[in-house]
Amino acid sequence: xxxxxxxxxxxxxxxxxxxxxxxxxxxxxxxxxxxxxxxxxxxxxxxxxxxxxxxxxxxxxxxxxxxxxxxxxxxxxxxxxxxxxxxxxxxxxxxxxxxxxxxxxxxxxxxxxxxxxxxxxxxxxxxxxxxxxxxxxxxxxxxxxxxxxxxxxxxxxxxxxxxxxxxxxxxxxxxxxxxxxxxxxxxxxxxxxxxxxxxxxxxxxxxxxxxxxxxxxxxxxxxxxxxxxxxxxxxxxxxxxxxxxxxxxxxxxxxxxxxxxxxxxxxxxxxxxxxxxxxxxxxxxxxxxxxxxxxxxxxxxxxxxxxxxxxxxxxxxxxxxxxxxxxxxxxxxxxxxxxxxxxxxxxxxxxxxxxxxxxxxxxxxxxxxxxxxxxxxxxxxxxxxxxxxxxxxxxxxxxxxxxxxxxxxxxxxxxxxxxxxxxxxxxxxxxxxxxxxxxxxxxxxxxxxxxxxxxxxxxxxxxxxxxxxx
Amino acid sequence: xxxxxxxxxxxxxxxxxxxxxxxxxxxxxxxxxxxxxxxxxxxxxxxxxxxxxxxxxxxxxxxxxxxxxxxxxxxxxxxxxxxxxxxxxxxxxxxxxxxxxxxxxxxxxxxxxxxxxxxxxxxxxxxxxxxxxxxxxxxxxxxxxxxxxxxxxxxxxxxxxxxxxxxxxxxxxxxxxxxxxxxxxxxxxxxxxxxxxxxxxxxxxxxxxxxxxxxxxxxxxxxxxxxxxxxxxxxxxxxxxxxxxxxxxxxxxxxxxxxxxxxxxxxxxxxxxxxxxxxxxxxxxxxxxxxxxxx
Amino acid sequence: xxxxxxxxxxxxxxxxxxxxxxxxxxxxxxxxxxxxxxxxxxxxxxxxxxxxxxxxxxxxxxxxxxxxxxxxxxxxxxxxxxxxxxxxxxxxxxxxxxxxxxxxxxxxxxxxxxxxxxxxxxxxxxxxxxxxxxxxxxxxxxxxxxxxxxxxxxxxxxxxxxxxxxxxxxxxxxxxxxxxxxxxxxxxxxxxxxxxxxxxxxxxxxxxxxx
Numbered sequence: 001x002x003x004x005x006x007x008x009x010x011x012x013x014x015x016x017x018x019x020x021x022x023x024x025x026x027x028x029x030x031x032x033x034x035x036x037x038x039x040x041x042x043x044x045x046x047x048x049x050x051x052x053x054x055x056x057x058x059x060x061x062x063x064x065x066x067x068x069x070x071x072x073x074x075x076x077x078x079x080x081x082x083x084x085x086x087x088x089x090x091x092x093x094x095x096x097x098x099x100x101x102x103x104x105x106x107x108x109x110x111x112x113x114x115x116x117x118x119x120x121x122x123x124x125x126x127x128x129x130x131x132x133x134x135x136x137x138x139x140x141x142x143x144x145x146x147x148x149x150x151x152x153x154x155x156x157x158x159x160x161x162x163x164x165x166x167x168x169x170x171x172x173x174x175x176x177x178x179x180x181x182x183x184x185x186x187x188x189x190x191x192x193x194x195x196x197x198x199x200x201x202x203x204x205x206x207x208x209x210x211x212x213x214x215x216x217x218x219x220x221x222x223x224x225x226x227x228x229x230x231x232x233x234x235x236x237x238x239x240x241x242x243x244x245x246x247x248x249x250x251x252x253x254x255x256x257x258x259x260x261x262x263x264x265x266x267x268x269x270x271x272x273x274x275x276x277x278x279x280x281x282x283x284x285x286x287x288x289x290x291x292x293x294x295x296x297x298x299x300x301x302x303x304x305x306x307x308x309x310x311x312x313x314x315x316x317x318x319x320x321x322x323x324x325x326x327x328x329x330x331x332x333x334x335x336x337x338x339x340x341x342x343x344x345x346x347x348x349x350x351x352x353x354x355x356x357x358x359x360x361x362x363x364x365x366x367x368x369x370x371x372x373x374x375x376x377x378x379x380x381x382x383x384x385x386x387x388x389x390x391x392x393x394x395x396x397x398x399x400x401x402x403x404x405x406x407x408x409x410x411x412x413x414x415x416x417x418x419x420x421x422x423x424x425x426x427x428x429x430x431x432x433x434x435x436x437x438x439x440x441x442x443x444x445x446x447x448x449x450x451x452x453x454x455x456x457x458x459x460x461x462x463x464x465x466x467x468x469x470x
Numbered sequence: 471x472x473x474x475x476x477x478x479x480x481x482x483x484x485x486x487x488x489x490x491x492x493x494x495x496x497x498x499x500x501x502x503x504x505x506x507x508x509x510x511x512x513x514x515x516x517x518x519x520x521x522x523x524x525x526x527x528x529x530x531x532x533x534x535x536x537x538x539x540x541x542x543x544x545x546x547x548x549x550x551x552x553x554x555x556x557x558x559x560x561x562x563x564x565x566x567x568x569x570x571x572x573x574x575x576x577x578x579x580x581x582x583x584x585x586x587x588x589x590x591x592x593x594x595x596x597x598x599x600x601x602x603x604x605x606x607x608x609x610x611x612x613x614x615x616x617x618x619x620x621x622x623x624x625x626x627x628x629x630x631x632x633x634x635x636x637x638x639x640x641x642x643x644x645x646x647x648x649x650x651x652x653x654x655x656x657x658x659x660x661x662x663x664x665x666x667x668x669x670x671x672x673x674x675x676x677x678x679x680x681x682x683x684x685x686x687x688x689x690x691x692x693x694x695x696x697x698x699x700x701x702x703x704x705x706x707x708x709x710x711x712x713x714x715x716x717x718x719x720x721x722x723x724x725x726x727x728x729x730x731x732x733x734x735x736x737x738x739x740x741x742x743x744x745x746x747x748x749x750x751x752x753x754x755x756x757x758x759x760x761x762x763x764x765x
Numbered sequence: 766x767x768x769x770x771x772x773x774x775x776x777x778x779x780x781x782x783x784x785x786x787x788x789x790x791x792x793x794x795x796x797x798x799x800x801x802x803x804x805x806x807x808x809x810x811x812x813x814x815x816x817x818x819x820x821x822x823x824x825x826x827x828x829x830x831x832x833x834x835x836x837x838x839x840x841x842x843x844x845x846x847x848x849x850x851x852x853x854x855x856x857x858x859x860x861x862x863x864x865x866x867x868x869x870x871x872x873x874x875x876x877x878x879x880x881x882x883x884x885x886x887x888x889x890x891x892x893x894x895x896x897x898x899x900x901x902x903x904x905x906x907x908x909x910x911x912x913x914x915x916x917x918x919x920x921x922x923x924x925x926x927x928x929x930x931x932x933x934x935x936x937x938x939x940x941x942x943x944x945x946x947x948x949x950x951x952x953x954x955x956x957x958x959x960x961x962x963x964x965x966x967x968x969x970x971x972x973x974x975x976x
Binding site (some may be wrong): 025026028029032033035036040041042043044047073075189198233234235236255256257258259266268269270394395396398401404405408411412415416419420448449450 | 545559594595597598599618668671673675677678681682685686689693694696697698699700702703705707710711713716717718720721724725727728730731740746754758
Binding site for chain 2 (some may be wrong): 776778779782783784785787790791794795798799802805806807831903906907910911912913
């Protein structure tokens with residue numbers, strides 16, 4: 001490339017060097033292999049773990065290296081992003097350099113008249129001599145090209161007849177479309193990682209949550225689990241309602257693989273669990289303190305008062321903790337874990353409408369503290385319960401997703417052009433000499449030379465025998 | 471009786487027999503060995519197809535849901551791809567390499583714990599169905615066989631792997647043949663190989679199939695992940711290794727048109743790519759921990 | 766030219782001969798495989814129990830055959846499996862309750878640790894007195910085609926599997942013990958009286974989550 005020296009600033013020269021650095025296929029291969037190798041590292045070294053974890057696995061020295069170079073979060077590190085951007089720059093520059101001339105040559109590829117000698121120079125060519133006149137030969141050439149789906153232009157110059165045929169020119173755009181699609185995908189993923197978020201919320205049945213950064217609410221109307229007849233879980237389902245501006249905007253059943261989308265935010269059924277602060281029904285039984293006999297348990301629904309038969313009491317369940325723990329310092333109770341390790345209910349005990357006691361009673365420790373201290377005969381036991389399930393929803397917003405899908409579609413089209421179409425160009429020259437037609441056939445294909453050889457054979461044979469088997 | 475397991479054993483034996491026949495044809499150069507080998511390869515693909523059909527009938531869903539089933543799919547795809555290759559180009563020596571890979575693949579599936587071979591219903595995350603397809607199949611009562619992005623993802627990815635297995639065999643053959651060609655040495659067995667330019671061309675043809683299918687597989691996998699968990703890409707080891715594989719084959723495609731990278735270096739990339747596929751399949755599931763443990 | 770068939774080959778055979786060879790191979794393979802077709806049956810109620818020999822916690826070799834003639838409770842478990850942990854105490858209670866009767870519990874641990882240290886500690890912690898065997902390379906669990914832990918096989922006095930239970934059970938509840946009690950009281954039944962059931966919930970290591 002001739003470059004002017006005099007009027008060029010060093011910046012222009014440097015910029016030019018940078019440009020040509022990116023205009024290299026060798027760079028492409030280097031970046032692709034580098035990305036591959038570095039990504040391997042990111043799978044072998046566990047990501048997003050603490051410094052202590054790496055120290056344990058790799059030793060203190062290497063752990064320091066890992067943290068310093070962000071190998072612990074490699075795929076979001078600056079240098080991984082730099083490699084991706086280098087690839088993007090590589091694509092942009094190469095396309096800028098190579099696409100215009102390609103486009104130009106595609107627009108001007110047709111050749112009306114040409115020097116017949118070029119046909120022999122092609123790597124793929126054939127000559128046939130047929131004992132028919134030129135007109136017949138020309139007709140055959142025209143027919144075989146039509147049969148094989150080629151576009152043809154013809155011209156004559158006295159006794160010389162020229163054919164130029166082509167097929168599948170779009171194939172040449174395949175690589176460019178694919179490259180553009182990669183840029184789209186990269187752009188979409190970058191937009192998504194900066195402008196999107198991912199959150200997780202669990203909701204108990206009947207509760208409503210405020211959706212972050214969105215201005216609307218979501219209410220869980222119901223949650224249930226479908227099972228196969230063997231008892232194994234088939235699907236988790238939630239029935240949710242969107243409440244926007246105080247009105248119910250949308251109600252939908254969601255399950256795993258079937259999310260709800262509203263105003264650019266999507267809700268996914270992620271998992272579920274048993275609530276640690278609420279139950280559906282407690283089974284409460286009266287106990288004769290002297291003998292320890294436990295009577296038949298009575299189901300008591302959350303928040304409703306039920307009479308305990310055989311006693312003068314009625315009970316109401318107002319609290320539940322799955323793993324009851326008492327904190328002396330703050331004099332409060334709470335659940336140590338979400339697991340039902342120490343289930344306890346707080347019940348209000350009424351006698352003839354009067355609240356006489358409001359203790360916590362424990363599933364695993366019946367009778368540890370008498371529920372009604374004043375009563376020597378009757379105690380209350382918590383024997384079983386029906387849990388309230390909460391639904392675990394994943395809340396996502398990703399504005400880049402659609403750009404990524406657009407890129408995927410472009411990539412698909414690009415692949416079809418690049419891998420399943422071929423650009424062939426065939427030149428044919430027919431000249432009649434001494435009652436015989438001399439036909440020369442030759443051309444080029446951008447890939448799959450084996451196929452092209454077959455096609456040329458087919459053309460030659462047709463011209464020779466017109467498809468008749470001798 | 472679990473018929474799919476029965477057909478698996480049939481197929482395993484057929485692949486071993488086919489490998490031996492191709493090997494015999496390579497060693498003894500008798501045409502009838504080659505013809506029988508080809509015939510057995512057709513029997514093997516039929517038997518493998520039966521495994522998948524029986525599996526679908528036994529499990530009530532598309533037969534791509536675990537390591538065992540997908541291995542069978544891989545073997546099936548490779549076999550179909552090879553038969554097309556042999557039909558078009560009739561180079562039976564390639565069969566030795568491809569069928570050896572098939573036999574090893576069947577062996578590895580046979581060694582899986584029984585847990586993978588037993589037929590179990592799908593857990594919630596694996597149930598992704600295209601509504602339009604379920605609606606159409608509902609008319610004939612076959613809606614449970616409707617597939618979705620997940621099955622499409624598994625299917626396209628494994629067609630890709632099948633093509634890559636073939637290009638791996640061709641890459642190895644290229645390197646061996648190239649070794650002999652460079653030194654001008656003659657060897658009764660290697661001389662029968664197609665020449666390096668044809669091996670290179672065929673390897674490219676295989677990757678030209680594999681690469682778009684792998685890409686479609688990765689993208690449809692991302693679409694499924696987006697439906698199931700809301701994130702189309704989370705850099706878990708399986709996703710990352712599929713990207714690594716993709717990068718290696720992308721490098722291969724560019725190497726073929728770059729001076730200094732054609733021929734031998736491209737063949738190395740073709741070999742490396744399939745090694746990445748093997749790690750992607752087995753290494754990630756059994757050596758690395760992760761969300762994608764493909765059980 | 767790329768498409769040539771290998772030319773310097775001799776010994777082609779007519780298509781019929783090739784077909785003949787292929788059919789012969791297929792028939793032979795089919796016969797051989799079908800002869801061993803038992804291995805394609807799942808191990809379930811109504812089938813014979815399969816004998817095996819494993820090492821117990823004292824290093825002695827113990828065979829399932831040693832217990833032939835008794836009602837055997839064959840349980841596959843692991844120290845890392847929570848549902849197994851939940852059912853162990855009820856298994857110990859059952860064992861104690863049926864002491865003196867022709868009833869044995871054989872608990873096969875599939876823990877991969879060959880020394881058995883974890884298993885020994887576990888047995889001590891829960892005061893387990895029944896036979897505990899170590900299947901560290903998983904060969905026996907493969908033989909019994911288990912897909913997770915815990916799985917229990919109730920074997921009758923004729924060494925036939927009377928019941929297969931997937932997942933844990935409270936072995937203190939009468940409803941869980943109908944098969945065992947029935948076998949002890951009325952002896953073994955004819956094979957077809959045992960109904961194979963399908964899988965249920967609560968199994969560790971099975972490919973399903975979130976039961």
